[in-house]
Amino acid sequence: MTRLTASLSAFSLAMATLVTPAMAQSDLAKKTQTAKSFWGVSAEKLEYRYSDADEELAVIEGGAFYGTDELKFHWLFAGEWEEAHNAWETLENQFVAQTPVSDFWDAKAGVRIDTPEGADRVYGVLGLTGLAPQWVEVDTNLYVSDEGDASIDLEAEYELLITNYWILSASLETLVALSEDREIGVGKGLNSTEVGLRLSYDLFERTFSPYVGVVHERKYSDTADLARDGGGSTEDWFAVIGARVMF
Amino acid sequence: MMKQWIVALAGGMLSLAASAGEYNLTVDRVQIDTGDFVKEGIGYNGASPGPVLRLKEGEDVTINVTNNLDEMTSIHWHGLILPYQQDGVPGISYAGIKPGETFTYQFPIVQAGTYWFHSHSGFQEPNGAYGAIVIEPKGREPFRYDRDYVVQLTDKHPHSGDRIMRNLKMSADYYNRQQQTVGDFFAEADEKGFVATLEDRLMWGDMRMMKADIEDVQGFTALINGKGPEQNWTGLFEPGERIRLRFINSSAMTYFDIRIPGLEMTVVQADGNNVQPVNVDEFRIGVAETYDVIVRIKDEKAYTIFAESMGRSGFGRATLAPKPGMTAAVPEMREAPLLTMADMAGHMDHGGMDHGGMDHGGADQSDMGKAIMDHGSMNHGDMAGMDHSAMSMSGGDASDPFYAAGSGLMPKAANGGKFLSYADLKAQNPLYEHREATREIEMRLTGNMERYEWSINGVKYEDADPVVLQYGERVRFKFVNETMMTHPMHLHGMWSILDVGEGKWNPVKHVISVSPATTVYMETEVDAPGQWAFHCHLSYHAASGMFRKIVVEGGPDSEVAERTQKGQQGGES
Ligand SMILES: [Cu+2]
Numbered sequence: 001m002t003r004l005t006a007s008l009s010a011f012s013l014a015m016a017t018l019v020t021p022a023m024a025q026s027d028l029a030k031k032t033q034t035a036k037s038f039w040g041v042s043a044e045k046l047e048y049r050y051s052d053a054d055e056e057l058a059v060i061e062g063g064a065f066y067g068t069d070e071l072k073f074h075w076l077f078a079g080e081w082e083e084a085h086n087a088w089e090t091l092e093n094q095f096v097a098q099t100p101v102s103d104f105w106d107a108k109a110g111v112r113i114d115t116p117e118g119a120d121r122v123y124g125v126l127g128l129t130g131l132a133p134q135w136v137e138v139d140t141n142l143y144v145s146d147e148g149d150a151s152i153d154l155e156a157e158y159e160l161l162i163t164n165y166w167i168l169s170a171s172l173e174t175l176v177a178l179s180e181d182r183e184i185g186v187g188k189g190l191n192s193t194e195v196g197l198r199l200s201y202d203l204f205e206r207t208f209s210p211y212v213g214v215v216h217e218r219k220y221s222d223t224a225d226l227a228r229d230g231g232g233s234t235e236d237w238f239a240v241i242g243a244r245v246m247f
Numbered sequence: 248m249m250k251q252w253i254v255a256l257a258g259g260m261l262s263l264a265a266s267a268g269e270y271n272l273t274v275d276r277v278q279i280d281t282g283d284f285v286k287e288g289i290g291y292n293g294a295s296p297g298p299v300l301r302l303k304e305g306e307d308v309t310i311n312v313t314n315n316l317d318e319m320t321s322i323h324w325h326g327l328i329l330p331y332q333q334d335g336v337p338g339i340s341y342a343g344i345k346p347g348e349t350f351t352y353q354f355p356i357v358q359a360g361t362y363w364f365h366s367h368s369g370f371q372e373p374n375g376a377y378g379a380i381v382i383e384p385k386g387r388e389p390f391r392y393d394r395d396y397v398v399q400l401t402d403k404h405p406h407s408g409d410r411i412m413r414n415l416k417m418s419a420d421y422y423n424r425q426q427q428t429v430g431d432f433f434a435e436a437d438e439k440g441f442v443a444t445l446e447d448r449l450m451w452g453d454m455r456m457m458k459a460d461i462e463d464v465q466g467f468t469a470l471i472n473g474k475g476p477e478q479n480w481t482g483l484f485e486p487g488e489r490i491r492l493r494f495i496n497s498s499a500m501t502y503f504d505i506r507i508p509g510l511e512m513t514v515v516q517a518d519g520n521n522v523q524p525v526n527v528d529e530f531r532i533g534v535a536e537t538y539d540v541i542v543r544i545k546d547e548k549a550y551t552i553f554a555e556s557m558g559r560s561g562f563g564r565a566t567l568a569p570k571p572g573m574t575a576a577v578p579e580m581r582e583a584p585l586l587t588m589a590d591m592a593g594h595m596d597h598g599g600m601d602h603g604g605m606d607h608g609g610a611d612q613s614d615m616g617k618a619i620m621d622h623g624s625m626n627h628g629d630m631a632g633m634d635h636s637a638m639s640m641s642g643g644d645a646s647d648p649f650y651a652a653g654s655g656l657m658p659k660a661a662n663g664g665k666f667l668s669y670a671d672l673k674a675q676n677p678l679y680e681h682r683e684a685t686r687e688i689e690m691r692l693t694g695n696m697e698r699y700e701w702s703i704n705g706v707k708y709e710d711a712d713p714v715v716l717q718y719g720e721r722v723r724f725k726f727v728n729e730t731m732m733t734h735p736m737h738l739h740g741m742w743s744i745l746d747v748g749e750g751k752w753n754p755v756k757h758v759i760s761v762s763p764a765t766t767v768y769m770e771t772e773v774d775a776p777g778q779w780a781f782h783c784h785l786s787y788h789a790a791s792g793m794f795r796k797i798v799v800e801g802g803p804d805s806e807v808a809e810r811t812q813k814g815q816q817g818g819e820s
Contacts, residue, residue, distance in 0.1 A: 036709065040417040069700055069707075069791075103695055104455060131697060134452035164424040205466075206414075206421055246417065 039066040040246070047242025049215060053233055056083035062245070065098075072098045074108070079116075087117040096125055105130035112143060119183045122146045135159070150178040151186065162199075167209070171196040180222060185230065187222020194218075200244060209244040267307045270300060272378075274312065274320045274344075274366070279375050281403050281468040282475030288375030288403075289316065289366065296473050296497070297364070297378025299397050304359040304385045310352040314344045319368055322352070323739070323780075324380065325535060326362040326519050326757040329354040331777030334739055336367045339780050339796055343368060359384030360519025361493040361537045362757075363399065370408020373499035373786050377401065381493060382519075389675055390515045390524065392541050395491035396482040400532070400554055400563050402467035402501035403475075411464055412787050419699040422466055425459045425560060425583050455697060458585040460731055461656070462558035463699075463787060464500040469554060469563030476564040479574065484567055486547045491515075493539050496532040499786040502557035502733065502760075504531050506661055507550050507567070508578060512540035514667060518756040521675035528664035531557065533735040533760035535784035538667075542567075549573040557656065557733070559583040581661065586731055586763065589653035593729040593764035651764040656733065670747050672754035678742060679772050681751035684723035688714065692761060692783070692793065694730045700791055701730075701783065707792030714781070714795050716773045718802030723770045728761045734788065735760045738797070740779040744770040758784060776802030 043062030050056055063076035076094040081087070096110030105128060112123040127141035139155040153175045160168045175191040198213030215238040219227050224234040277290035291297025302308060314320045321343045323335040333354040337343035344350040359382045366376035379397045404411060414421040427448075436444040451458060474480035484490050492512075496503060506512075506529040514525045516539035524541075532538055532554075544550065547569045554563035559580045566574055649669045650657045660666040694701040703711070716722055724743075726736060735758045736743075742755045746768035753770075761767045782794035 038413050038416040040413065042417075069698065100698070104697055131455055133455065134449065135455060161426055161428040163428050163430070164426055206418065 036068055037066065038068075040064065042244075042246040044244060045242060046245060047211075047240045049238040049240045051233075052237045055233075055236065055238075057081065057089070057238070058083070059240075059242075063094075067098075070099060072106075074098055074110075085117065089116060090114070091116040094125060096127065098129070101128075102130075104132075108141075114184075121181075121184060132156075145181065147181060148179075149181040149186070151191075152176045152178070165202045167200050167202070169196075169198050169200065171198070177223075182226065185223065185226045187224075187226055189222060190220045191223040192217065192219045196240070198240065198242075207245065207247045211240075211242055211244065213240045214238065215240050267309060268302060269309045269311070271311045272297065272313070272322070273315050274322075274376065275315045277375060279403060279473075280478075281470060282477040283468045284405050286403070286405060289320075289371045290375050291378050294473070295375030295377070296399055296401070297376070299379040299381055300364065302356050302380065302382045304356055304382055307353065307355050311349050312344060312352065313349040314346055317346050319343045319345060320371060320376070321367045322364050322376075323367040324352075324354075324362070324364050325737075326360075326537070327354070327380070328357050328740065328742070328775065331740055331775065331779060334779065336739065336780045339778050356382055358382060358519060360516055360521075361397070361495060361539050362519050363495045363497055363535075363537065365497065367780070370412065370499075370786060370790070372497075373404065373408040373411070375403070377497040379493070379495055389521060390491075390513075390541060391489060392491040393488040394484065395493060397472065397493045397495065398482075398552065398565065399472055399495040399497055400501075400503055401470050401496075402464070402498040402556070402561070403470050404464060404467040404499075406466075408499070408786065412790055415463060415699045415787055416791075419463075419696055420457065420460075422464045423457070423459060423462070424465055425462075425558065426457060427459055427585075454591070456586075456591065456731060458587070458655070459558075459583070460586060460696060461584065462501065462556060462560055463732070463785070465558065465560040467501065467561055469498075469501070469503070469556065469561045471552065471554065471563045471565040474565070476562060476577070480565040481571060481573075482565070482567050483571065484544055484569060486545060486569060487543075489541055489543045490567065491539060491541050492552075493537065494532055495537045496534055498534050500534065501561075502531060502533055502735075503554040503563065504529060504557060504658060505552070505554045507542060507552050508575070508662070510542045510544065510550055512542055514538055514540050514671075517672050517754055518758060520678065520755045522754055523673045523675055523752075525667060525671045526665065527660075527667040527671075528662050529658070529660040530667035531658050533733070533758055533784075535735055535737055535758045536756070536760070549575040551575040551577055553578050555580050557584075578661065584655045587653055587655040589651040590655055590731055590763040592651055593727065593731075649760075649765060649767065650762045654762060654764070656762055669745060669754075669760075672745065672747060673749050673752040674754050677751045678755050679744065679751075681753075682721055684770050685720040687723040687725055689725045689727065690736075691727045691729050692734050692736070694732070694788075694793070696731065699787075701788040701793035703793060703795055708782075708794035708796075709792065711795060713778070713798045716771075716797060716799045718773055718776050718799055720773045721770055722773060723768060726759065726761045726767045726769070728763055728765055728767075731763045732785075732788075733760060733762050734793065735784040736781070737784045738771065738779065738781045740775045740777070740797075741771050741773065741799075744772075746770065773799055774802075775799060 041064040045059055045061040047059050049059055058081040061078045063074055065072045065074045067073050074096050079091040080089040082089045092112055092114045094112040096108040098106045098108040101107045108127040110125050112125050114121040123143040123145045125141050125143055129139040132138045137157045142152050144150045155173045157169055157171045162168055173194040177186045177188055177191050180188045194217045196213055196215040198211040200209040200211035202209045217236045219234045227234050272291050275290055275293050277288055277295050279286045279288040279295050288295050312322050321335045321337045331340050333352050334340040362380040364378050364380055365372040379399050468475045472480040511526050514527055518537055549566050549568035552565040562580055564577055646652055647668045658666045691704050693705045737758045743759050744753050745756050745759055747753055759769050776799050779797045781797045782789040
């Protein structure tokens, strides 16, 4: 649990450093006629997962940004905490700079540092994020690790408005490795998919939106074999409960 | 003691002789109670809205503004013609007013009518820093009335201006709670057929645009003279009287459609200038505009002043009554309008949209027109590159040259009667002799709604060079709205002569509202040296870049102008 606490305090520390320059900047903006720099903190997922094999997970995915229309700095944080092992199954921090490349798309570049239970990895990141036609939010990245292994992930999300407050969101995450990295359980080819369906309600504006949902995780080919060898499962259904937070 | 008395007496006599008025305003932290919520805000003389400044045409005013805030402030006298150093825009006219400091404004009052004042610093105006100005004319007015009331509207939001700006930057639809839902889809499919509805959604989806994108900032409580709908500001009258209502829209972001069920309104003034009277049942007031109307009430009963926001997400309500406490029925808000393909036209002609994307929906451009548009009079093939205004003229029965033909924003009076159009506004007495413009300046109103970036000619304020005008010229501005939002464009210091095709009778305004996919012209007699602000009056549009500095070169005070310009480059920073 100490590691979670450490991460959380790192989170709040980073937030504090993000907030302070933003305040100073907004004073400056007041003096001139236009506002220039902005910041935001959000957690897309802050959830508890319970699998059909009685596995329990805590999942967090979020980040903070600070910057202008032209250049933003993002800190992205994602982790899966496994109750049974009392350990981070996955834990990644990304620090990227992001800039618009078209009306709806941003390019980004930076580093990703993975520090879960087991071997650590550092990656260079090149990514593209934006809004595809039909309001599909897309985020895709190319990672090259310090071991020289490359992988690509793709995330897509679509929000269906049941009402203006009840929102059904469908998400797809997939990971493809261009080479294998056995030490961290990554096989070549399609590694995994995670498909989620979450029904949320905007409780306090858009700052706090609790949700329930289902998530299906699946591992493929070599990656599935590696997981089986390690005694893990290759396919899981989860019931999830959590909240989306934005402020 | 004696000496002080003499000084005071002499001062008093002087002010009488020169007809000088002295006014004091303090800028304060205040509590704003809307009836829905109580919020800390900014006000004048301890209240928001601030006091009504009653001035006289011909007087020289001295206005002492004391800043009791812990941050910089400023006051801009909206619509007043004055020396640019008195205009109150930090970084352009002066450095602003520091905390604890008193700044003395001094200028002659050279006009009459209804105006207002507000902070030009940060988001102090949305936070409550605004008040009304009523200027009594020197001569007789061309209309009679028995009493007059200021009816000042605003859109008070529970969030602070900084917070709203930040939220819009994080997510441009943060405040939009009128987006189309699954239920709307099926309701529409029932009415127009499943395929047509699906095609429509796919097409808008391909462009990543929303039909419900009319009001950026919903969730406000509309206030009239500082009172929410429940608190019901009431103006008293005696039956048989003519009442002049001075409507001022001091909103940060909200246009209002105004009516008084059971009463016809005679519009006599627009933006402080007399217009040839027009009888209307309803009118739309853009952000920062003012309209004076006269109503004549015969019956001894109460009437509701009903101000629906253009996007129908909120309404303001006040009452005219013979006795305090009397009320009249409050109408229901009408259904929220939706933008149509006609409102998209500007975006399609000039915008950064990739046209290729539009083919995905399985509809080519000409099919698209048939399948999607409710108002079949327009043909997409002809549209590209065409002047919007010419296009608008060809509209059907409900046409108004100031809206794209088939626009979802086309107003209709609730009682089926007359809705005021810009085309109805004609000057009572032309302020200027009509002459040909010496040149034309095109201002394309541009933006990216998804990123919440707004600009002019694709360039944001911080990246733009000032627009340079020459003293003595008459400039014709061509506004081409390439966005899907309505922008109230405000030029400081000089009048905006709106081209309604009436030559010298064109009305003279200080705010020109430009609807989506339309082209609107206005002319300016460049008769005020110095440097001025020019911007969209939607607070968060101006703040995100739809703003320009205008420099007028030459003229009587040109030396002063140049010196100040050099000295103030970069403003307060
Ligand atoms: Cu605007």
